[in-house]
Amino acid sequence: MSRLRDIFAARVEDLDRVKHQHPLTEVRRLAEQSPPPRDFLTALHPQDGRVAIVAEIKRASPSRGILRADLDVVDQARLYEAGGAVAVSVLTEPRFFQGDLEDLSLVARTIPLPVLRKDFIFDPYQLYEARAAGASAVLLIASYLDRVLLQDLMALTQTLGMTALVEIHTVEDLEKSLHAGLPRLIGINNRNLHDFSVSLDTTITLRHLIPAGIRVIAESGIHTREDIQRLRSVGVDAFLIGEVLVLASNPVALLRELRGEGSNHGG
Numbered sequence: 025m026s027r028l029r030d031i032f033a034a035r036v037e038d039l040d041r042v043k044h045q046h047p048l049t050e051v052r053r054l055a056e057q058s059p060p061p062r063d064f065l066t067a068l069h070p071q072d073g074r075v076a077i078v079a080e081i082k083r084a085s086p087s088r089g090i091l092r093a094d095l096d097v098v099d100q101a102r103l104y105e106a107g108g109a110v111a112v113s114v115l116t117e118p119r120f121f122q123g124d125l126e127d128l129s130l131v132a133r134t135i136p137l138p139v140l141r142k143d144f145i146f147d148p149y150q151l152y153e154a155r156a157a158g159a160s161a162v163l164l165i166a167s168y169l170d171r172v173l174l175q176d177l178m179a180l181t182q183t184l185g186m187t188a189l190v191e192i193h194t195v196e197d198l199e200k201s202l203h204a205g206l207p208r209l210i211g212i213n214n215r216n217l218h219d220f221s222v223s224l225d226t227t228i229t230l231r232h233l234i235p236a237g238i239r240v241i242a243e244s245g246i247h248t249r250e251d252i253q254r255l256r257s258v259g260v261d262a263f264l265i266g267e268v269l270v271l272a273s274n275p276v277a278l279l280r281e282l283r284g285e286g287s288n289h290g291g
């Protein structure tokens with residue numbers, strides 16, 4: 025549990041500081057004044073039937089270190105939109121991923137796609153912050169949150185008009201999520217957040233245990249068109265892809281290839 029605990033522990037410290045600078049009442053007011061969020065769930069089902077990719081922006085990760093220190097988040101977001109991504113995920117954790125809430129806010133103001141706040145969320149304050157920054161969705165990591173907290177955060181996310189992406193990695197996480205209310209969207213993380221090992225078999229094992237009606241995103245370790253076809257065949261609705269897109273010299277071309285556009289692999 026150590027790596028994930030370390031990241032959350034750092035996040036608890038960060039949040040204490042932020043709360044002193046900007047009290048909850050202030051952030052809540054900003055959230056309430058923000059325009060209604062774009063619909064994340066609807067975006068996952070593009071009308072033209074194309075493969076739904078949520079493209080991620082991150083400068084670094086604890087498993088890989090620095091990916092691209094000079095990444096321009098606005099340029100990258102525009103490339104993702106041009107490549108046909110249905111939504112964008114922005115890491116807002118500063119220490120391990122070198123992200124910032126301001127990155128999310130810039131992206132949300134620049135492109136029309138819905139934006140996911142990718143962070144280590146454990147406090148309602150962070151949901152108001154997300155909403156005020158223009159997020160349409162937030163990540164909730166089931167393995168870290170107890171059932172009651174998960175339930176409260178899911179409920180507030182919905183009240184604020186955003187979508188909760190409830191992330192699971194094990195059967196226990198799935199059971200906890202289902203008991204915490206009715207998630208509308210579950211992300212199966214192929215990466216073990218405790219030791220960072222990755223296997224797409226995680227999605228293949230857990231997918232069929234998720235009740236009908238819940239949308240499913242496969243997350244992490246997706247590199248090729250073949251990976252996508254393999255995961256589509258077990259009924260995954262959408263794909264969250266970061267590393268290969270951040271490292272790509274031509275993210276537009278890579279997105280098109282991953283989506284099967286303009287290739288002879290078929291859609």
Ligand SMILES: O=P(O)(O)OC[C@@H](O)[C@@H](O)c1c[nH]c2ccccc12
Pocket residue numbers: 080142143191213243244245246264265266267268
């Ligand atoms: O870069 P990848 O392997 O394509 O993975 C993206 C995304 O799934 C990953 O960044 C992620 C999934 N769950 C998380 C939780 C916290 C931080 C990051 C993540």
